Every structure is written in structure tokens, then in C-alpha cells.
Amino acid sequence: MMATTCGQPGRPPAVATRKLAFVTVPATAGTARRQRAPGPAENPSSSTAAAFPGQLCRVLDHRTASQYLQQLDGWQLQEDSLGRLHLQRTYCCRSLAKALALCDKIAAVADSEGHHPDLHLTRHNCVTVSVFTKARNGLTENDAILASKLERISKQDLLARPRPRCPAV
Numbered sequence: 001m002m003a004t005t006c007g008q009p010g011r012p013p014a015v016a017t018r019k020l021a022f023v024t025v026p027a028t029a030g031t032a033r034r035q036r037a038p039g040p041a042e043n044p045s046s047s048t049a050a051a052f053p054g055q056l057c058r059v060l061d062h063r064t065a066s067q068y069l070q071q072l073d074g075w076q077l078q079e080d081s082l083g084r085l086h087l088q089r090t091y092c093c094r095s096l097a098k099a100l101a102l103c104d105k106i107a108a109v110a111d112s113e114g115h116h117p118d119l120h121l122t123r124h125n126c127v128t129v130s131v132f133t134k135a136r137n138g139l140t141e142n143d144a145i146l147a148s149k150l151e152r153i154s155k156q157d158l159l160a161r162p163r164p165r166c167p168a169v
């Protein structure tokens, strides 16, 4: 099911569910309930596939965003030059080819979700992933869900091996 994104004319909300597929909405997120867009065969694995009319695509403040961050190991909150919050994480890979293979895996998840990160190749083998909702010019629940799904990508064969620690002298 083609994902829809924030800011599009919302279709009439269907059944609301509280717990998002991959992240738990912090209690302080208010009473906003996630509405799932009706669809011929709702794709449960594409949890950002729901239309987010109105409040559900509300921009998260720093405090709420920080609560999502507690469930996203390795991710950070970054503010860009326009003051917009992004979820950001850098993966360093074994080679440029492996970094591009990781980008390919990320792209497949993003395309299936209809929600996309910015990807930056740095230091020849590192991929910095930056996620925010462009249609809302800020961070929304969709971004936390996408980050959570990117964490589930199998990538151990692509990531740089941890450097052996020098034995204590």
C-alpha cells in the first residue's frame, strides 16, 4: 500500500490505535491518537502508511522528541540551520561499496514507507541518516517510526568492525 504522508488531505480516520507499530507514544504526547488510513489491505508493516490528518502529524517539541529518542539507540536529535529538529544517526561501514549497499537497504525501507531520510556519505565509508518530516517542516511520529524501522535493517555485514581495544598495559 502506497504510503501517504503528513499534510495531504486526510481521508476520514478509521479505527485509532494508541501504540505505534515500532515505538510507544510517550504519555506526554497528549491524547492524539494514531488514525490509520483505511485501505483495501492495510499493510501493517508499513506503519507510516497511515494518513496523518491534522493533529496526528503535529510537529514534536524537543521534550516529546527526546522521549522517542530513548527508544532509538544510537540516534541523536539535531537542529538544522532553520531550527528544525531532525533524528540523526551515522553508520560507518567497511568500504564505500558497503556504505552504498546500506543506502540501498535504507532506500528500500523508505520507499516502502513513503517516508524518506536525507542521506549523506561522509569520510568515504560513513552514512549519516537524517530524518524529519518535510511536509511539516519538523519532526513527527512518522520520523521516529522510520528511524525504528531503519534500526531493524540487517546491516552487521556492512558495518565497520569494532576496533580491537589495545590491551591494558
Ligand SMILES: C[C@H](O)[C@H](O)[C@H]1CNC2=NC(N)=NC(=O)C2=N1
Binding pocket: 003, 004, 005, 006, 114, 115, 116, 117, 131, 132, 133, 134, 135, 136
Ligand atoms: C508524495 C510523497 O509521498 C511525499 O512527498 C512524501 C515523500 N517522503 C517524505 N519524506 C519525509 N521525510 N517527509 C515528507 O514530508 C515526505 N513526503
